[in-house]
Amino acid sequence: MRNNYLAQAWLVILLGLCFGGMLAAVESTLSGRIAQNRLDETVDQIPKLVPGATREASTQDEIDGERVFRAENPAGQLGWVISGGGQGFADRIELLVGVDARVREITGVYVLEQKETPGLGNRITEEGFLSQFAGSPAEKELVVVKTGARAANEIDAITGATISSEAVCRIINQTLKRMRGDLVAALDKE
Amino acid sequence: MEYLGSLILIALGAALINNFVLYYFVGICPFLGVSRRVDMAFGMGCAVTFVISIAAFLSWVFTTFILRPGAPLSNWIWSLVNPGSDTVVDLSILNYLVYIFVIASSVQFVEMYVRKFHPPLYKSFGIFLPLITTNCAILFACLEIMKHVSGVPPAQMWDLGRALTLAIFGGIGFTLAIVLMAGMREELDLCDVPKALRGAGITLIVAGILAMAFMGFTGMDQSLSGLLTG
Amino acid sequence: MTEAATAAGPVDSGPTAGERFINGILPENPIYRQLLGMCPTLAVTGGMQPAMTMTGGVLFVLVCANVIVSLIRGLLKPHLRILVFTLTIATFVTIVDRFLAAYMYQMSKQLGPYVPLIIVNCLIISRCEVCASKQSVRVALADAVGQSIGFGLALASIASVREILGSGTWFGMRVLPAAWPEWVIMVLPPGAFITLGLLMGLVNWYVDRRQPSRR
Numbered sequence: 064m065r066n067n068y069l070a071q072a073w074l075v076i077l078l079g080l081c082f083g084g085m086l087a088a089v090e091s092t093l094s095g096r097i098a099q100n101r102l103d104e105t106v107d108q109i110p111k112l113v114p115g116a117t118r119e120a121s122t123q124d125e126i127d128g129e130r131v132f133r134a135e136n137p138a139g140q141l142g143w144v145i146s147g148g149g150q151g152f153a154d155r156i157e158l159l160v161g162v163d164a165r166v167r168e169i170t171g172v173y174v175l176e177q178k179e180t181p182g183l184g185n186r187i188t189e190e191g192f193l194s195q196f197a198g199s200p201a202e203k204e205l206v207v208v209k210t211g212a213r214a215a216n217e218i219d220a221i222t223g224a225t226i227s228s229e230a231v232c233r234i235i236n237q238t239l240k241r242m243r244g245d246l247v248a249a250l251d252k253e
Numbered sequence: 254m255e256y257l258g259s260l261i262l263i264a265l266g267a268a269l270i271n272n273f274v275l276y277y278f279v280g281i282c283p284f285l286g287v288s289r290r291v292d293m294a295f296g297m298g299c300a301v302t303f304v305i306s307i308a309a310f311l312s313w314v315f316t317t318f319i320l321r322p323g324a325p326l327s328n329w330i331w332s333l334v335n336p337g338s339d340t341v342v343d344l345s346i347l348n349y350l351v352y353i354f355v356i357a358s359s360v361q362f363v364e365m366y367v368r369k370f371h372p373p374l375y376k377s378f379g380i381f382l383p384l385i386t387t388n389c390a391i392l393f394a395c396l397e398i399m400k401h402v403s404g405v406p407p408a409q410m411w412d413l414g415r416a417l418t419l420a421i422f423g424g425i426g427f428t429l430a431i432v433l434m435a436g437m438r439e440e441l442d443l444c445d446v447p448k449a450l451r452g453a454g455i456t457l458i459v460a461g462i463l464a465m466a467f468m469g470f471t472g473m474d475q476s477l478s479g480l481l482t483g
Numbered sequence: 484m485t486e487a488a489t490a491a492g493p494v495d496s497g498p499t500a501g502e503r504f505i506n507g508i509l510p511e512n513p514i515y516r517q518l519l520g521m522c523p524t525l526a527v528t529g530g531m532q533p534a535m536t537m538t539g540g541v542l543f544v545l546v547c548a549n550v551i552v553s554l555i556r557g558l559l560k561p562h563l564r565i566l567v568f569t570l571t572i573a574t575f576v577t578i579v580d581r582f583l584a585a586y587m588y589q590m591s592k593q594l595g596p597y598v599p600l601i602i603v604n605c606l607i608i609s610r611c612e613v614c615a616s617k618q619s620v621r622v623a624l625a626d627a628v629g630q631s632i633g634f635g636l637a638l639a640s641i642a643s644v645r646e647i648l649g650s651g652t653w654f655g656m657r658v659l660p661a662a663w664p665e666w667v668i669m670v671l672p673p674g675a676f677i678t679l680g681l682l683m684g685l686v687n688w689y690v691d692r693r694q695p696s697r698r
Contacts, residue, residue, distance in 0.1 A: 074558050075566060082574040089578050090346045093585040100588040128408035150262065152472045154271060176592070181650060182667050226472045233478075276672050277596075281521040282605060346581070349599050350573045357569065387603045389522045396596045449688035450680070453518055457680030464673040 109134050112161025112171035113142035127245045147238030151230040154178040162201050166243045172196040184227035205232040258481035263418045265474050268426035273390050275464040280390035294435035298428025300381045305391050307359045309420030312395040320344045321403040345403050352395040360386045394420045500625035507629025513606045514637035515686040520606035525675040526597050531654045534642035536590050538635035544575045545607050545627045552615040553623035568611045576601045644678050645669045
């Protein structure tokens, strides 16, 4: 009886082997490209997030189990690019945050992924909103205000999308709070 | 406390804010097909919640220990075969194949178990079990868990508790949506619906209105997370 | 199977390749007439580009799965056939997923979980079961292409309505004047349900009107 089962399943086993071979071929041809795509997504943004750093000189590092990028140019390290994410208004928001080497100042913010309401919340990806973050202090928590940001740590909310704006600030605050100590320690160690 | 807070946020997100049916559109087939009567809809919802938890548990275990890049078990086997090699074994290309077989076999086992040991339960929702294998909601839950386990830095990886919370509350969200829909369809039977829209058409339009109502939940976890984290 | 088929001839049961092809497009349209594969229909139709990418993926998987199942149909054991279908479909979906991630990275991110969800798309498994496991390769191929075109047309109709009304664009090109107040609800989940519901009513109405004249 047991032999019989094996005889019946030979087709499945054969197909399994064929498909396994196909998948292995696909994986070995494409995996390098896919990994490169994933990396490029972040690395391409480094010059914009940390002014002065170049794409080629920057390196990837792992600090305390998280992936970070050292934004560098040939002369030395200018800052860090770290990633953070959290719940936005509709779905998760994934951000890249650029800071200077001693984590005193935010140098740029980029939205990697978001599914906020079109026309309202998705304006968090626009230059007008994101450019406010450059130059904000990284040691003080960012605060969202509805009209006329005055202090350096105040950010103007997008009209009609206060929650999305707050979500971005909250994610930045949390990411910086989590990573600041580790980043400075890593820099001091060198 | 922080951990509990994150669980509450995942649960709320899966059940209400990003409801599986009304936000991600998974599990639409049973949502249209089995939402004619409330008791049947409830049975289907329970069956899905049950299977989704088992499938999520298994797929979390498989992904964490075998499939993800650098998974302990597969790397250990590799180092036995090839001592001294420092290649990171990555089997994530097999993810989808493994998930679909995990789902199919857990459906089979649940069906056999329920038929043998709980005949009354089998009578009430056993008929839905074979249908569940091709229910997108279950594969979707596995994929969401994969997104948080495979290829993410260790510090952000989801543990079993988070994975199960997502699955169970996703199932509850599915049950909620399908039971609400069935309640409305029972009332719709008494209405004079234009002939062309009868059946799937009007159901979809009502589902659209239901989805609009569920949009009211968006953003509520923002203030909640503020409360939980202080 | 049907009376007409047995009357037509003993060689090939069911419609011919050409008929299968035409059938898939409107008379047996997978979305509007058979209500199969609703999940991607609603999820990726916020714009034409993701909708057409999804159609391409479904076309590839359906053609490959149908051809392979048709080739091995003589060897299939009844109780193992669903297993074989699933194995075949999951393999090709993985290939599509990797291919998109390698060559259309942004699109693959946008489609997210809906590419792997093709595995449980009832459309493909039902075509393997209904057609490919009983018919020759040629018929199975025609059926796969016809059904995919039908699927693509349905997706295109929904995506056009949603993208034009919701963001004033089509394939990313501006078609409505900038003064158009964008109906944001159309690109959000409720818009998907309502658009599909109304379009389905429209198709039913059209088919009902043509039915008496055909008889």
